[in-house]
Amino acid sequence: MAQSAVPSAQQSRPAPVRVPVREVVPWAVLAAVLGLVLIYFVGAEQGATSLFGGDWVHEFTHDGRHLLGFPCH
Incomplete structure:
Protein backbone atom coordinates (compact mmCIF):
# COMPACT_ATOMS: atom_id res chain seq x y z
CA MET A 1 0.00 0.00 0.00
CA ALA A 2 1.29 3.50 -0.80
CA GLN A 3 2.21 5.84 2.03
CA SER A 4 0.21 9.01 2.40
CA ALA A 5 1.97 12.39 2.19
CA VAL A 6 -0.25 13.70 4.98
CA PRO A 7 0.95 12.58 8.42
CA SER A 8 -1.60 10.67 10.37
CA ALA A 9 -2.52 11.28 13.98
CA GLN A 10 -0.64 8.13 14.97
CA GLN A 11 2.75 9.46 13.88
CA SER A 12 4.52 11.43 16.56
CA ALA A 48 37.95 65.07 16.01
CA THR A 49 36.45 61.85 17.41
CA SER A 50 39.77 60.00 17.49
CA LEU A 51 40.59 58.18 20.73
CA PHE A 52 44.08 57.16 19.62
CA GLY A 53 46.78 59.39 18.16
CA GLY A 54 48.38 58.67 14.82
CA ASP A 55 47.02 57.02 11.71
CA TRP A 56 47.48 53.34 12.57
CA VAL A 57 43.77 52.66 13.31
CA HIS A 58 42.79 54.48 10.11
CA GLU A 59 45.27 52.48 8.05
CA PHE A 60 44.24 49.21 9.70
CA THR A 61 40.54 49.75 8.92
CA HIS A 62 41.00 51.59 5.61
CA ASP A 63 39.70 48.90 3.24
CA GLY A 64 36.80 47.99 5.52
CA ARG A 65 35.86 51.66 5.67
CA HIS A 66 35.55 51.83 1.87
CA LEU A 67 33.77 48.48 1.71
CA LEU A 68 31.08 49.68 4.14
CA GLY A 69 30.72 53.05 2.38
CA PHE A 70 32.32 55.32 4.96
CA PRO A 71 34.22 58.27 3.48
CA CYS A 72 37.79 58.71 4.66
CA HIS A 73 39.59 60.96 2.18
Missing part, protein backbone atom coordinates in the same frame (compact mmCIF):
# COMPACT_ATOMS: atom_id res chain seq x y z
CA ARG A 13 6.12 14.79 15.88
CA PRO A 14 9.30 15.89 17.62
CA ALA A 15 8.80 18.39 20.41
CA PRO A 16 9.88 21.95 19.61
CA VAL A 17 13.20 23.01 21.08
CA ARG A 18 12.87 25.69 23.72
CA VAL A 19 15.54 28.39 23.72
CA PRO A 20 16.23 29.69 27.24
CA VAL A 21 16.14 33.48 26.85
CA ARG A 22 18.12 34.04 30.04
CA GLU A 23 21.07 32.20 28.51
CA VAL A 24 20.87 34.00 25.15
CA VAL A 25 20.54 37.61 26.37
CA PRO A 26 24.12 38.02 27.72
CA TRP A 27 25.57 36.72 24.44
CA ALA A 28 23.31 39.02 22.43
CA VAL A 29 24.40 42.03 24.51
CA LEU A 30 28.06 41.08 24.08
CA ALA A 31 27.62 40.73 20.30
CA ALA A 32 25.87 44.12 20.13
CA VAL A 33 28.62 45.88 22.12
CA LEU A 34 31.36 44.30 19.99
CA GLY A 35 29.48 45.28 16.84
CA LEU A 36 29.16 48.88 18.00
CA VAL A 37 32.86 49.04 18.86
CA LEU A 38 33.72 47.64 15.44
CA ILE A 39 31.47 50.15 13.67
CA TYR A 40 33.06 52.96 15.71
CA PHE A 41 36.59 51.97 14.75
CA VAL A 42 35.74 51.44 11.10
CA GLY A 43 33.50 54.47 10.71
CA ALA A 44 34.47 57.18 13.15
CA GLU A 45 38.01 56.65 14.45
CA GLN A 46 39.67 59.60 12.79
CA GLY A 47 39.75 63.36 13.12
Whole structure:
Protein backbone atom coordinates (compact mmCIF):
# COMPACT_ATOMS: atom_id res chain seq x y z
CA MET A 1 0.00 0.00 0.00
CA ALA A 2 1.29 3.50 -0.80
CA GLN A 3 2.21 5.84 2.03
CA SER A 4 0.21 9.01 2.40
CA ALA A 5 1.97 12.39 2.19
CA VAL A 6 -0.25 13.70 4.98
CA PRO A 7 0.95 12.58 8.42
CA SER A 8 -1.60 10.67 10.37
CA ALA A 9 -2.52 11.28 13.98
CA GLN A 10 -0.64 8.13 14.97
CA GLN A 11 2.75 9.46 13.88
CA SER A 12 4.52 11.43 16.56
CA ARG A 13 6.12 14.79 15.88
CA PRO A 14 9.30 15.89 17.62
CA ALA A 15 8.80 18.39 20.41
CA PRO A 16 9.88 21.95 19.61
CA VAL A 17 13.20 23.01 21.08
CA ARG A 18 12.87 25.69 23.72
CA VAL A 19 15.54 28.39 23.72
CA PRO A 20 16.23 29.69 27.24
CA VAL A 21 16.14 33.48 26.85
CA ARG A 22 18.12 34.04 30.04
CA GLU A 23 21.07 32.20 28.51
CA VAL A 24 20.87 34.00 25.15
CA VAL A 25 20.54 37.61 26.37
CA PRO A 26 24.12 38.02 27.72
CA TRP A 27 25.57 36.72 24.44
CA ALA A 28 23.31 39.02 22.43
CA VAL A 29 24.40 42.03 24.51
CA LEU A 30 28.06 41.08 24.08
CA ALA A 31 27.62 40.73 20.30
CA ALA A 32 25.87 44.12 20.13
CA VAL A 33 28.62 45.88 22.12
CA LEU A 34 31.36 44.30 19.99
CA GLY A 35 29.48 45.28 16.84
CA LEU A 36 29.16 48.88 18.00
CA VAL A 37 32.86 49.04 18.86
CA LEU A 38 33.72 47.64 15.44
CA ILE A 39 31.47 50.15 13.67
CA TYR A 40 33.06 52.96 15.71
CA PHE A 41 36.59 51.97 14.75
CA VAL A 42 35.74 51.44 11.10
CA GLY A 43 33.50 54.47 10.71
CA ALA A 44 34.47 57.18 13.15
CA GLU A 45 38.01 56.65 14.45
CA GLN A 46 39.67 59.60 12.79
CA GLY A 47 39.75 63.36 13.12
CA ALA A 48 37.95 65.07 16.01
CA THR A 49 36.45 61.85 17.41
CA SER A 50 39.77 60.00 17.49
CA LEU A 51 40.59 58.18 20.73
CA PHE A 52 44.08 57.16 19.62
CA GLY A 53 46.78 59.39 18.16
CA GLY A 54 48.38 58.67 14.82
CA ASP A 55 47.02 57.02 11.71
CA TRP A 56 47.48 53.34 12.57
CA VAL A 57 43.77 52.66 13.31
CA HIS A 58 42.79 54.48 10.11
CA GLU A 59 45.27 52.48 8.05
CA PHE A 60 44.24 49.21 9.70
CA THR A 61 40.54 49.75 8.92
CA HIS A 62 41.00 51.59 5.61
CA ASP A 63 39.70 48.90 3.24
CA GLY A 64 36.80 47.99 5.52
CA ARG A 65 35.86 51.66 5.67
CA HIS A 66 35.55 51.83 1.87
CA LEU A 67 33.77 48.48 1.71
CA LEU A 68 31.08 49.68 4.14
CA GLY A 69 30.72 53.05 2.38
CA PHE A 70 32.32 55.32 4.96
CA PRO A 71 34.22 58.27 3.48
CA CYS A 72 37.79 58.71 4.66
CA HIS A 73 39.59 60.96 2.18
